[in-house]
Amino acid sequence: MKKRSLGAKPLIYPQPVLLIATFDNKGKANVMNAAWGGIASSDPLCVSVGVRPSRHTHDAIISRNAFTVNIPSQRMVQEADFVGMVSGRNLDKFVEAGFTPITSDVVDAPYISQCPVVLECALLKTVNLEAHTLMIGEILDAKVDEDCLMDGDVPDIHKIAPLVFDSGSRRYFSIGQKVADAFSVGMSRHK
Amino acid sequence: MKKRSLGAKPLIYPQPVLLIATFDNKGKANVMNAAWGGIASSDPLCVSVGVRPSRHTHDAIISRNAFTVNIPSQRMVQEADFVGMVSGRNLDKFVEAGFTPITSDVVDAPYISQCPVVLECALLKTVNLEAHTLMIGEILDAKVDEDCLMDGDVPDIHKIAPLVFDSGSRRYFSIGQKVADAFSVGMSRHK
Numbered sequence: 001m002k003k004r005s006l007g008a009k010p011l012i013y014p015q016p017v018l019l020i021a022t023f024d025n026k027g028k029a030n031v032m033n034a035a036w037g038g039i040a041s042s043d044p045l046c047v048s049v050g051v052r053p054s055r056h057t058h059d060a061i062i063s064r065n066a067f068t069v070n071i072p073s074q075r076m077v078q079e080a081d082f083v084g085m086v087s088g089r090n091l092d093k094f095v096e097a098g099f100t101p102i103t104s105d106v107v108d109a110p111y112i113s114q115c116p117v118v119l120e121c122a123l124l125k126t127v128n129l130e131a132h133t134l135m136i137g138e139i140l141d142a143k144v145d146e147d148c149l150m151d152g153d154v155p156d157i158h159k160i161a162p163l164v165f166d167s168g169s170r171r172y173f174s175i176g177q178k179v180a181d182a183f184s185v186g187m188s189r190h191k
Numbered sequence: 192m193k194k195r196s197l198g199a200k201p202l203i204y205p206q207p208v209l210l211i212a213t214f215d216n217k218g219k220a221n222v223m224n225a226a227w228g229g230i231a232s233s234d235p236l237c238v239s240v241g242v243r244p245s246r247h248t249h250d251a252i253i254s255r256n257a258f259t260v261n262i263p264s265q266r267m268v269q270e271a272d273f274v275g276m277v278s279g280r281n282l283d284k285f286v287e288a289g290f291t292p293i294t295s296d297v298v299d300a301p302y303i304s305q306c307p308v309v310l311e312c313a314l315l316k317t318v319n320l321e322a323h324t325l326m327i328g329e330i331l332d333a334k335v336d337e338d339c340l341m342d343g344d345v346p347d348i349h350k351i352a353p354l355v356f357d358s359g360s361r362r363y364f365s366i367g368q369k370v371a372d373a374f375s376v377g378m379s380r381h382k
Contacts (some may be wrong), residue, residue, distance in 0.1 A: 043321055131234035
């Protein structure tokens with residue numbers, strides 16, 4: 001199949017919808033929407049999230065050395081999209097979005113009660129990448145809604161129902177059907 | 192809903208399946224499977240990918256200052272899973288997986304002809320995170336199969352059919368239905 005060259009485009013598939021929650025230097029809870037992040041290392045277990053220096057969240061993370069990563073369910077798509085379009089500098093986004101902030105018991109940041117999965121992170125390192133600062137946070141705890149867990153504390157992706165962000169078309173999608181078991185389906189290619 | 196504390200777990204949803212392709216110091220094309228990566232900054236436009244120092248790909252990226260990020264389609268799930276389970280040190284994974292390496296015209300790395308989306312990246316920075324090195328690469332070009340493009344050069348996520356990796360259950364999923372338009376559905380919450 002012939003490929004077309006599109007120039008520099010951020011075409012990673014799938015991209016997540018991450019709600020990053022912080023306390024600012026006045027102690028006000030705030031939240032932003034980030035698609036640009038993921039797991040960065042297994043030990044220490046870290047996430048990385050790109051945050052523009054102009055964002056209110058940027059200085060909040062640095063002043064508190066902490067943030068939470070909250071995974072919204074697809075039923076929260078309106079609220080998740082909303083918090084990505086306004087600044088928390090002059091607005092209480094938790095109130096406007098109808099989110100309930102719960103103060104983390106392990107880091108100096110709030111998490112969003114309504115999100116089925118939350119990761120509580122201590123800031124480990126920042127990497128200056130000009131337009132964005134990469135915030136690298138160590139995951140100290142993951143909390144998951146009890147009704148989203150299968151046997152053995154394994155989260156059920158269809159009950160969590162996370163959003164997929166498609167940055168190419170600027171649309172949100174849901175998770176589809178199971179395709180295969182990982183670390184398993186490829187075994188048949190072993191000679 | 193009551194949350195259960197699961198300790199430090201890499202519960203980002205969704206996670207991608209990224210095939211990282213390189214030339215090693217002998218010029219041999221190699222590929223690994225990485226779920227831990229994403230976009231890191233918009234300017235310079237960068238990706239970050241966590242790679243263990245023990246991986247053959249690790250030194251290949253550093254010796255060539257380049258790598259490609261290839262998005263496999265779900266029809267390639269067996270091959271994508273396979274290249275995540277074996278090392279390219281003593282095996283030609285391109286041959287074993289049936290992948291065709293195409294030498295990039297912009298960076299010193301191959302890409303996978305069969306993957307519908309490829310990002311050609313120049314290594315910009317490395318960040319030591321102990322178990323993994325975060326490889327930060329500037330995206331110099333994105334190439335997409337012509338039959339996966341909609342009008343106006345926008346890639347069609349359902350034609351690309353990327354895999355979703357669920358690290359909690361160790362399963363691959365497909366992309367589901369459209370949920371909403373981004374930067375739009377949240378507007379109704381504006382007062």
